[in-house]
Amino acid sequence: MNNNPYLPELATVQEIITETGNIRTLRVTLDNKQRMEQFDFRPGQVGQLSVFGTGESTFVINSPPTRKDYLQFSVMKTGEVTQRIHQLNTGDQIGLRAPLGNGFGFEDMKGHDILFVGGGIGMAPLRTLLLYMIDNRSDYGDITVIYGARSPKDLCFTYEFQEWRDGGINLILTVDAEFPGWKERVGFVPTVLSEVAPSAKNRIAITCGPPIMIKFVLFGLKELGYEDPQIITTLEKRMKCGIGICGRCNAGSKYVCLDGPVFSYDQIRSMGGEL
Amino acid sequence: MAVKIFIATDRLDSVLEKLSTKIDLLIPASLKDDKSAPTGFVPFVPGTAPAFDRQTTTPLKKALLPQVETLLRFEYHKDPQGSPKSSVTVDDQRQVRPTLVFGARPCDVKALTTLDRVFSNGPYVDPYYVERRKNTLFATLVCRQNDAKCFCTSVGGGPADMEGSHLRIVPVDGGYVVEALSPEAQTLLENLADAPDSARDAQAGQIVEEALKRRVGELDTKGSPEAFRKRFDQTDYWFQMINQCLGCGVCTYVCPTCYCFTITDEVENLKGERLRSWDSCMFYHYTLEASGHNPRPTKLERYRNRVGHKFSYIPERYEGLLGCCGCGRCIRSCPVSIDIRQVVGHLKENTSE
Ligand SMILES: Cc1cc2nc3c(=O)[nH]c(=O)nc-3n(C[C@H](O)[C@H](O)[C@H](O)COP(=O)(O)OP(=O)(O)OC[C@H]3O[C@@H](n4cnc5c(N)ncnc54)[C@H](O)[C@@H]3O)c2cc1C
Ligand code: SF4
Ligand code: SF4
Ligand code: FES
Numbered sequence: 036m037n038n039n040p041y042l043p044e045l046a047t048v049q050e051i052i053t054e055t056g057n058i059r060t061l062r063v064t065l066d067n068k069q070r071m072e073q074f075d076f077r078p079g080q081v082g083q084l085s086v087f088g089t090g091e092s093t094f095v096i097n098s099p100p101t102r103k104d105y106l107q108f109s110v111m112k113t114g115e116v117t118q119r120i121h122q123l124n125t126g127d128q129i130g131l132r133a134p135l136g137n138g139f140g141f142e143d144m145k146g147h148d149i150l151f152v153g154g155g156i157g158m159a160p161l162r163t164l165l166l167y168m169i170d171n172r173s174d175y176g177d178i179t180v181i182y183g184a185r186s187p188k189d190l191c192f193t194y195e196f197q198e199w200r201d202g203g204i205n206l207i208l209t210v211d212a213e214f215p216g217w218k219e220r221v222g223f224v225p226t227v228l229s230e231v232a233p234s235a236k237n238r239i240a241i242t243c244g245p246p247i248m249i250k251f252v253l254f255g256l257k258e259l260g261y262e263d264p265q266i267i268t269t270l271e272k273r274m275k276c277g278i279g280i281c282g283r284c285n286a287g288s289k290y291v292c293l294d295g296p297v298f299s300y301d302q303i304r305s306m307g308g309e310l
Numbered sequence: 311m312a313v314k315i316f317i318a319t320d321r322l323d324s325v326l327e328k329l330s331t332k333i334d335l336l337i338p339a340s341l342k343d344d345k346s347a348p349t350g351f352v353p354f355v356p357g358t359a360p361a362f363d364r365q366t367t368t369p370l371k372k373a374l375l376p377q378v379e380t381l382l383r384f385e386y387h388k389d390p391q392g393s394p395k396s397s398v399t400v401d402d403q404r405q406v407r408p409t410l411v412f413g414a415r416p417c418d419v420k421a422l423t424t425l426d427r428v429f430s431n432g433p434y435v436d437p438y439y440v441e442r443r444k445n446t447l448f449a450t451l452v453c454r455q456n457d458a459k460c461f462c463t464s465v466g467g468g469p470a471d472m473e474g475s476h477l478r479i480v481p482v483d484g485g486y487v488v489e490a491l492s493p494e495a496q497t498l499l500e501n502l503a504d505a506p507d508s509a510r511d512a513q514a515g516q517i518v519e520e521a522l523k524r525r526v527g528e529l530d531t532k533g534s535p536e537a538f539r540k541r542f543d544q545t546d547y548w549f550q551m552i553n554q555c556l557g558c559g560v561c562t563y564v565c566p567t568c569y570c571f572t573i574t575d576e577v578e579n580l581k582g583e584r585l586r587s588w589d590s591c592m593f594y595h596y597t598l599e600a601s602g603h604n605p606r607p608t609k610l611e612r613y614r615n616r617v618g619h620k621f622s623y624i625p626e627r628y629e630g631l632l633g634c635c636g637c638g639r640c641i642r643s644c645p646v647s648i649d650i651r652q653v654v655g656h657l658k659e660n661t662s663e
Contacts, residue, residue: 040434041381041573041584042402087384087398087584088577113600128398246603273599275573278434282570283589283596285615286605288623293433307539308623309597309605309615 040278043085043130044070048123049105054191055184057112058156059121062098062105063129076100077138078163079269079297083277084108084120085130092116093274093292095160096133101170106133109159109191135277139164139241139267139297148176150233152252154224154244155184158191160269160296161243169202179233183209183224187217207231225251228259235260241267253300263300270296270303270310286310315499316506318485325502326412327356332498333447334409336373338366351411362413362451362481365460369566369639370418373411374425374442378587380404381438381573386580406441410498412449412479417460419448419474420467421566421635427628428569438586447495449477449488452521459638461527461651467636470521480514482506487514527636529651530658531621537657538622545610551653552613554646559590561640561648567620567633570596591615617653 045066052060065071078099085091098107110120123129141164149168153161161180168175180199184190187210199206209220209227220227225248233240240261242252249268256266272284272291279293287308289295303310317325329335335354338361340347348367352358382402389396422443429439453460453469462468472478476495480487487506490496506514541547562568572589576582589596592612598604606612620633634650641649 038435039402039437041436041438043400045398045400087386087400088575088582090575091573117600127396130398130400245601271599272605273597275571280428280434280436281573281589282428282591282619283572285619285623287618288626307542308618309611 040132041276043083043091043132045128046106046131048125048127048129051123051125052194054109054193055189058109058191059112060097060107060109060191061120061123062107063131064105065131066128071103074103074106074134076134078141078167079136079138079160080134081136081277081292081296082106082108082131082133083135083274084110084116085132086116086119086123087130089119090116091130091132091275091277092120093135093277095163095269095296097159097162099163099167099170101167106131109156111156132277136292136296137294141167144239145174146176148233148236148238149178150238150240151178151180151182152224152228152240152242152244153180153182154248155189156191157242157244157248158182159243161241162192164241165199165204169199169204172203176237177205177233178203179205179207179231181207181209181224181227181231183211183227185211187214223251224248225255228252228255232259235262235265239265239267243269263304266300267297268300268303270298313496313499314487314489314505314511315503316482316485316487316510317503321503322360322486323356323358326354326360328502329410329412329498330354330356334407336409336411338362338413341367351414354412360413362479362486365415365417365457365637365639367639367643368564369421369637370411370414371421371425371566371569373409373446374422374439375429375569375571375588378585379438381584381586383583384581388580404438404441406445408445408447409442410447410449413451414448414475415453415637416450416469416471416473416475417462417467417635417637418566419450420462420471421637422474424567424624424631424633424635425569427624427631431628447476447492447498448474449479449495450475451479451481452518453526454481454517454521456524456526457638457642459641460636461529461638462636463525464527464529465531465632465634465636468522469524469526470518478518480517482510482513482517484510487511489514527651529654531632531634531654532658534654534657535622535625538618541657542614542618547656548610548614552609552648555592555609555613555648556646557592557594557609557612558645559592560643560645561650562590562592562616563588564639564643566635566637566639591619613648617650620650621654621657 046063050062083091094108151161274284275281277292279290284291287306336351349361350368384400429436476492478489624633
């Protein structure tokens with residue numbers, strides 16, 4: 036990065052994928068070729084995407100560092116900036132400040148079984164780590180993914196489910212209710228979690244999704260014997276600077292933008308402040 | 311080389327005028343034409359009467375962190391072939407002019423140690439702040455008189471504390487003794503005025519002695535981070551303390567160590583700017599997320615966060631540094647007389663329980 040951490044690098048939208056009614060995926064490359072080649076990041080790190088004239092917002096780089104043809108962001112339309120992002124066309128220039136934040140401690144996960152529990156757009160931060168693990172498959176034991184959404188139409192990344200399965204992932208998909216043609220599970224994510232009941236022994240659970248889902252997933256994981264340090268999640272807070280200066284994203288003395296967004300549950304418990 | 315000069319009161323304007331040919335000057339002065347109007351730091355123009363007799367209503371922070379500043383400029387360029395594709399150029403060019411703040415209070419200058427830690431000690435460094443900081447000198451006024459709201463000695467400062475200052479101004483009979491505390495300040499004083507006579511020099515010495523000994527405020531902030539954590543969940547307590555709050559945000563606006571900002575884009579046709587502006591954690595929208603979730607939905611959480619930030623979170627994060635300089639402005643300016651010393655005092659009681 037340059038020496039002004041507020042100055043975005045220019046990037047160009049190479050490809051746009053419509054995931055669901057309100058989620059779009061952007062594949063972008065930095066305009067500076069050398070920077071793009073050297074660009075390095077950890078799974079779970081984020082980028083501040085700028086549409087100049089509207090503003091900046093935070094999104095996880097959901098492609099893995101092992102696949103660097105482009106950087107991928109999946110954006111749910113919720114407000115001003117995300118709406119503008121949805122109007123972008125391929126070839127448009129945007130700004131990017133990245134990588135920011137801590138990312139997942141994937142080194143410490145080596146040799147463990149892994150459980151991913153994701154809901155809706157919450158699959159985005161999990162995807163980067165999942166693909167990283169597929170690309171380093173022998174470093175990990177069993178990898179189970181429980182991914183759910185309201186309806187089949189609300190699932191992201193459907194076009195690569197087969198690739199995940201072929202990559203040695205035990206992929207369990209669920210939707211909230213029966214839908215014509217749906218052959219996978221039916222039920223809320225936390226319910227499916229207790230049905231599947233992946234053993235807590237030597238396993239790390241990583242969860243991301245709407246707050247209400249997380250709450251019940253946490254409950255379910257506890258029932259299955261998972262301890263706080265075994266449970267990892269990413270926190271979301273309103274952000275501005277993304278670099279630990281503007282003061283916006285604090286929870287107690289931690290800044291989600293700088294110290295996070297990835298935290299284990301024991302860290303969250305000792306953090307203090309409001310979530 | 312002059313290290314100490316005497317400026318007679320009736321010569322002050324002409325000396326400042328001379329000084330302002332060497333360096334841009336900011337002085338405390340009335341913000342409107344009327345003498346009883348609120349005061350703040352303004353660029354010196356000959357004839358401006360400095361308000362040295364009382365602490366300014368608004369703090370010094372804007373000298374380093376303007377209320378609104380441009381972070382970058384951008385411009386879109388339409389594709390000449392007429393396709394909807396657009397390209398953009400961005401620049402972050404900026405200029406900083408060397409500036410001397412003449413007549414700040416020790417508390418205001420001390421507050422910069424907090425801002426320094428946040429803006430310049432990493433892991434990310436804020437170039438806008440750092441460049442201004444490097445180009446700004448401080449001539450600080452020894453406080454001969456504090457009011458009942460001042461509590462600088464309670465938080466590690468004091469009415470003669472010269473930490474971070476380049477010149478010391480001592481108000482004496484008939485004028486001011488100004489002493490250079492750093493080499494760059496010595497150059498500024500050259501050919502400005504004569505050295506003080508021995509009587510005035512002695513008087514200045516005495517005033518500094520006296521101010522160094524004076525205790526301003528009785529708070530004890532030791533152990534406040536832990537005490538705050540203990541008190542965090544006592545919602546009844548916090549509600550009682552903040553019940554009256556109107557959420558006006560004045561306390562953060564006048565606070566020399568409150569630095570939280572927002573970033574917004576302004577655009578007209580194809581050109582625009584990204585701006586940063588002061589924001590306030592006392593506002594509901596500050597933490598409101600796109601989903602509708604708000605981690606600090608009521609004034610209780612917001613006030614608790616403000617106290618926590620200054621007396622628990624900043625010290626935890628930055629090696630014991632306090633996020634308060636004791637200037638007392640939040641107490642003076644609060645329309646419903648909320649006094650932060652009260653909760654901070656209670657924290658102490660909490661630790662000794
Ligand atoms: C670490 C992290 C990772 C994220 N990853 C993704 C992702 O991969 N995909 C995705 O769709 N969304 C993600 N989000 C949420 C996304 O940043 C917000 O939905 C988005 O900022 C809303 O912007 P807006 O301008 O459209 O909404 P508005 O409501 O118009 O927001 C106005 C401003 O508030 C801020 N803001 C509002 N809500 C949030 C929020 N929840 N989090 C952060 N800033 C907010 C934005 O900076 C924006 O400038 C992530 C958030 C964080 C903190
Ligand atoms: S708080 Fe201390 S330094 Fe500030 S104006 Fe009062 S006496 Fe002077
Ligand atoms: S100045 Fe007083 S009323 Fe206004 S937000 Fe601060 S504490 Fe509340
Ligand atoms: S977003 Fe500015 S401190 Fe985290």
